[in-house]
Amino acid sequence: MLYREAGDFKKTYAEDSQTFPLKLDRYGYYLILAVAFLGVPLLINDYWASAVLIPFLIWSIASLGLNILTGYCGQVSLGSGGFMAVGAYATYKLMTSFPDLNIMIIVLLSGAITAGVGVIFGLPSLRIKGFYLAVATLAAQFFLVWLFNKFEWFYNYSASGQISAPTRSMFGYEITGPSATAEAKYIFILVLVVGLAWVARNLTRGRIGRSWMAIRDMDIAAEIIGVNPLKTKLTAFAVSSFFIGVAGSLFFAVYLGAVEVGEAFGIQKSFLVLFMIIIGGLGSIFGSFIGAAFLVLMPVLLKNIMVGQLGWPGDLAGHLELVIIGGLIMLTLIVEPHGIAQIWRVTKQKLRLWPFPH
Amino acid sequence: MSESYVTPDGRTIGGKVLEMRNITLRFGGVVAIKDISFDIREGEIRAIIGPNGAGKSSMLNVINGFYHPQDGEIWFHGEKRKPMKPYQIAKQGIARTFQNIALFKGMSTLDNIMTGRFNQMKTNMALQMIWKGPAEREEQENREIVEKVIDFLEIQAIRKTPVGALPYGLQKRVELGRALAAQPRLLLLDEPMAGMNVEEKEDMSRFILDVNDEFGTTIALIEHDMGVVMDISDRVVVMDYGKKIGDGSPDEVRNNQAVIDAYLGVDHG
Amino acid sequence: MFDQFLYGTEAAINGLMTGVMYSLVALGFVLIFKSSGIFNYAQGVMALFGALTLVGIQDGQVPFASLINAVFGTNVRDFGWTLPAMLSILLAIGVMILFAWLVERYLLKHLVNQDPIILFMATIGLAYFMEGIGDLMWGAEIKTLDLGINQGINTTIDSLTYDWFGYGFYIDNLDITAAIIAILLVVALTLFSQYSSTGRALRAVADDHQAALSVGISLRKIWVIVWGISGFIALVAGVMWGSKSGVQFSLSLITLKALPVLMLGGFTSIPGAIIGGMIIGVGEKVFEFVVSSSWFGDAMGFTMNATENWFAYMLALVFLVFRPQGLFGDKIIERV
Numbered sequence: 001m002l003y004r005e006a007g008d009f010k011k012t013y014a015e016d017s018q019t020f021p022l023k024l025d026r027y028g029y030y031l032i033l034a035v036a037f038l039g040v041p042l043l044i045n046d047y048w049a050s051a052v053l054i055p056f057l058i059w060s061i062a063s064l065g066l067n068i069l070t071g072y073c074g075q076v077s078l079g080s081g082g083f084m085a086v087g088a089y090a091t092y093k094l095m096t097s098f099p100d101l102n103i104m105i106i107v108l109l110s111g112a113i114t115a116g117v118g119v120i121f122g123l124p125s126l127r128i129k130g131f132y133l134a135v136a137t138l139a140a141q142f143f144l145v146w147l148f149n150k151f152e153w154f155y156n157y158s159a160s161g162q163i164s165a166p167t168r169s170m171f172g173y174e175i176t177g178p179s180a181t182a183e184a185k186y187i188f189i190l191v192l193v194v195g196l197a198w199v200a201r202n203l204t205r206g207r208i209g210r211s212w213m214a215i216r217d218m219d220i221a222a223e224i225i226g227v228n229p230l231k232t233k234l235t236a237f238a239v240s241s242f243f244i245g246v247a248g249s250l251f252f253a254v255y256l257g258a259v260e261v262g263e264a265f266g267i268q269k270s271f272l273v274l275f276m277i278i279i280g281g282l283g284s285i286f287g288s289f290i291g292a293a294f295l296v297l298m299p300v301l302l303k304n305i306m307v308g309q310l311g312w313p314g315d316l317a318g319h320l321e322l323v324i325i326g327g328l329i330m331l332t333l334i335v336e337p338h339g340i341a342q343i344w345r346v347t348k349q350k351l352r353l354w355p356f357p358h
Numbered sequence: 359m360s361e362s363y364v365t366p367d368g369r370t371i372g373g374k375v376l377e378m379r380n381i382t383l384r385f386g387g388v389v390a391i392k393d394i395s396f397d398i399r400e401g402e403i404r405a406i407i408g409p410n411g412a413g414k415s416s417m418l419n420v421i422n423g424f425y426h427p428q429d430g431e432i433w434f435h436g437e438k439r440k441p442m443k444p445y446q447i448a449k450q451g452i453a454r455t456f457q458n459i460a461l462f463k464g465m466s467t468l469d470n471i472m473t474g475r476f477n478q479m480k481t482n483m484a485l486q487m488i489w490k491g492p493a494e495r496e497e498q499e500n501r502e503i504v505e506k507v508i509d510f511l512e513i514q515a516i517r518k519t520p521v522g523a524l525p526y527g528l529q530k531r532v533e534l535g536r537a538l539a540a541q542p543r544l545l546l547l548d549e550p551m552a553g554m555n556v557e558e559k560e561d562m563s564r565f566i567l568d569v570n571d572e573f574g575t576t577i578a579l580i581e582h583d584m585g586v587v588m589d590i591s592d593r594v595v596v597m598d599y600g601k602k603i604g605d606g607s608p609d610e611v612r613n614n615q616a617v618i619d620a621y622l623g624v625d626h627g
Numbered sequence: 628m629f630d631q632f633l634y635g636t637e638a639a640i641n642g643l644m645t646g647v648m649y650s651l652v653a654l655g656f657v658l659i660f661k662s663s664g665i666f667n668y669a670q671g672v673m674a675l676f677g678a679l680t681l682v683g684i685q686d687g688q689v690p691f692a693s694l695i696n697a698v699f700g701t702n703v704r705d706f707g708w709t710l711p712a713m714l715s716i717l718l719a720i721g722v723m724i725l726f727a728w729l730v731e732r733y734l735l736k737h738l739v740n741q742d743p744i745i746l747f748m749a750t751i752g753l754a755y756f757m758e759g760i761g762d763l764m765w766g767a768e769i770k771t772l773d774l775g776i777n778q779g780i781n782t783t784i785d786s787l788t789y790d791w792f793g794y795g796f797y798i799d800n801l802d803i804t805a806a807i808i809a810i811l812l813v814v815a816l817t818l819f820s821q822y823s824s825t826g827r828a829l830r831a832v833a834d835d836h837q838a839a840l841s842v843g844i845s846l847r848k849i850w851v852i853v854w855g856i857s858g859f860i861a862l863v864a865g866v867m868w869g870s871k872s873g874v875q876f877s878l879s880l881i882t883l884k885a886l887p888v889l890m891l892g893g894f895t896s897i898p899g900a901i902i903g904g905m906i907i908g909v910g911e912k913v914f915e916f917v918v919s920s921s922w923f924g925d926a927m928g929f930t931m932n933a934t935e936n937w938f939a940y941m942l943a944l945v946f947l948v949f950r951p952q953g954l955f956g957d958k959i960i961e962r963v
Binding site: 012013014017199202203205206207208210211213214216217218220221222223224225226227228229235283 | 424448461462488536
């Protein structure tokens with residue numbers, strides 16, 4: 001009864017290709033935005049912000065980025081950790097070399113630099129396809145981590161090899177640095193998330209998105225109908241790396257404040273983002289968010305239950321976490337290879353028709 | 359024979375659109391196409407026939423630029439073709455359907471046919487990121503053209519269906535739609551009626567004839583059903599083991615002894 | 628100058644040995660990929676799990692001890708016995724075969740027609756799962772593996788080379804043993820694959836699942852066999868590496884080293900895995916030797932070290948660009 005389309009006819013093509021064709025969906029979306037911008041900052045406390053919300057938002061950006069490359073364009077990449085590192089180190093160097101530069105601009109610039117690096121590492125994708133490419137992107141992952149460790153210029157010759165973010169503010173509120181508040185960080189990141197999600201939606205609904213999907217589905221046929229494979233793949237790498245670079249920049253400067261490249265951006269992170277988009281749903285904007293939410297929330301919940309409630313030792317919880325995540329990946333791929341987003345889509349389909357079966 | 363003429367049923371056949379001169383194509387030791395020359399004239403329906411393995415699909419792949427012949431020249435609209443990539447050749451106005459359907463299984467019918475408009479859509483990435491404004495306008499304009507193709511092929515009901523879920527006959531129709539959406543100067547059809555029953559073949563024949571009639575599109579098609587070939591084509595090229603063994607009107611080819619021996623066979627009844 | 632050459636040669640020979648170890652891991656991949664088209668990311672974790680199980684059985688550990696203790700509040704650790712090496716090995720092999728059967732039944736069977744990338748990601752999930760189970764069963768501390776294999780410098784070679792060159796090469800006995808075992812395994816596998824009927828069935832399945840089914844080959848049986856053999860190879864690899872540096876998590880990172888080996892050698896070739904392994908092994912060590920040497924430093928103004936982290940990948944990457952199927956892999960012909 002709620003989810004009706006009867007009588008809701010679209011009179012223009014513009015209406016037909018809206019993001020939220022159903023009124024209920026659209027108002028729901030506005031409501032979520034309102035709560036996110038107005039409600040949450042009032043209710044937020046430090047724990048929830050740092051353990052859940054802020055990482056969720058940052059990983060959503062990374063998932064959007066990887067989904068564009070892997071989900072929409074079909075180029076599997078295991079180098080996401082390395083690219084996040086590029087974003088982080090670019091941010092560090094920009095922050096320390098240009099102390100007056102606005103933090104938002106720095107974040108965006110870091111994304112742009114990462115996009116450039118992404119294009120370079122994307123060049124092999126012309127000769128190497130599918131799963132061989134995934135392995136080749138590991139070269140990017142390992143090389144980049146080694147690079148940032150090896151050349152001291154990247155961490156300004158500090159003895160510890162760590163980089164830490166100096167304090168920066170916008171509109172009088174501190175965003176980075178030890179005294180920044182959770183609310184300020186949250187709003188800053190939220191603005192970026194909404195903006196980038198909007199960009200991702202626009203790119204994937206139009207000609208560029210279709211060319212990505214064409215390359216993913218049948219690259220030879222795509223080329224024969226006029227899609228330039230080089231340009232299309234490199235565009236995907238560039239856009240994807242931009243997003244991932246921004247995520248890395250935020251991860252370092254706003255969330256953690258200080259990182260050491262080996263542990264913060266190692267291959268485990270590359271897998272983490274990949275899991276997010278698999279579980280969430282390849283080729284789906286919504287899926288990127290769901291996957292990120294899932295993989296950020298679940299360890300927190302598990303820890304709370306196992307260590308907090310059951311009193312089990314921390315390392316045992318850690319092992320169980322591995323078992324559960326690994327098991328979930330396999331389960332998702334068996335039951336619904338298109339991820340939670342697909343389950344959601346199917347549920348909505350059924351809701352539209354309820355109480356009728358079809 | 360470069361002047362145009364009018365066929366008995368009122369269509370105008372013009373000058374040469376495509377000319378293949380002495381094409382030879384080898385794969386390692388195997389010669390797929392041996393020194394073949396033929397042409398296709400504007401507005402006509404040119405059939406390419408021959409037994410399996412004769413090299414017909416390879417010939418289409420050469421026209422598309424996917425295979426590069428070791429010998430020979432290709433002239434398109436009076437210009438010799440320089441070494442080019444397939445996507446550049448597509449931009450010149452050559453569109454194609456494939457023997458084993460090459461639709462984009464992850465997309466809906468509408469999106470698949472919209473990909474056919476790829477070369478005609480020009481807005482750059484920055485505008486696309488913003489969407490509102492020129493990018494959206496261009497999308498709607500091209501959507502109108504695609505909707506006309508959808509109407510023409512009578513596939514309105516399945517526009518939003520993912521093509522992977524469609525039955526074979528409809529998939530072939532969607533693939534035709536994708537090729538048509540490009541408004542090509544030359545349309546290549548690789549066995550468009552393979553695996554169809556009589557009704558579906560009639561529908562497809564009607565569509566092909568309509569395309570040629572209404573839009574004047576030049577069509578080259580590979581086809582095994584001789585009834586279809588004789589009925590709808592203006593001229594026929596016959597290939598066998600990579601060589602050309604016949605070239606002319608359907609009647610001429612039907613009575614050509616070499617063609618009968620190699621392919622058509624004799625009526626034993 | 629001649630010294631440098633000697634040191635370089637020693638590095639090269641050690642690299643060769645390491646390369647053989649890489650090949651050992653790569654072999655398991657090739658088998659599974661050849662017969663089921665799946666790239667089994669979990670191969671390295673299988674090596675870890677195999678080694679952990681072996682040690683656990685040998686030392687008489689109680690499986691899942693930490694979990695049992697947490698749930699029931701008990702404090703168990705060992706059964707109190709230790710088992711002889713041979714028996715432990717046999718039991719461990721049994722466990723790996725059981726594992727192969729379970730994987731086929733609960734994972735592979737359900738993923739038969741999916742994209743290779745989905746299968747790959749499923750094996751990543753499997754790897755995480757196995758790692759967790761391995762930790763839960765046997766605990767995550769480093770374990771020493773003692774099967775009585777000879778370790779330490781090979782004195783014969785040391786004294787021979789000292790007599791010849793004035794410098795004794797350090798070649799470890801363990802590496803020599805591993806090399807011999809690897810070669811034996813390769814020969815056995817190649818013979819098996821070429822000449823036995825199961826081997827033939829394997830190759831049929833690798834080529835085309837549907838066609839193999841249509842001539843009556845049981846896909847499921849073949850997969851259990853293949854995963855069983857790969858499990859066995861993983862166990863051997865785990866034992867070799869584990870004897871060398873202890874059984875610990877980093878063992879599973881061998882997977883990551885095997886990947887460039889496969890890229891070089893081709894994913895479907897057994898000899899390719901061997902040769903690829905050797906090229907990578909030698910290449911890594913020699914490259915590292917050269918770019919960290921003072922000679923290089925004088926010439927270029929800087930030295931690099933720890934390049935082993937990424938050299939193998941770069942080498943494989945460059946290689947792949949020019950020859951996407953690797954040295955011996957099946958040529959990828961694209962048709963439209």
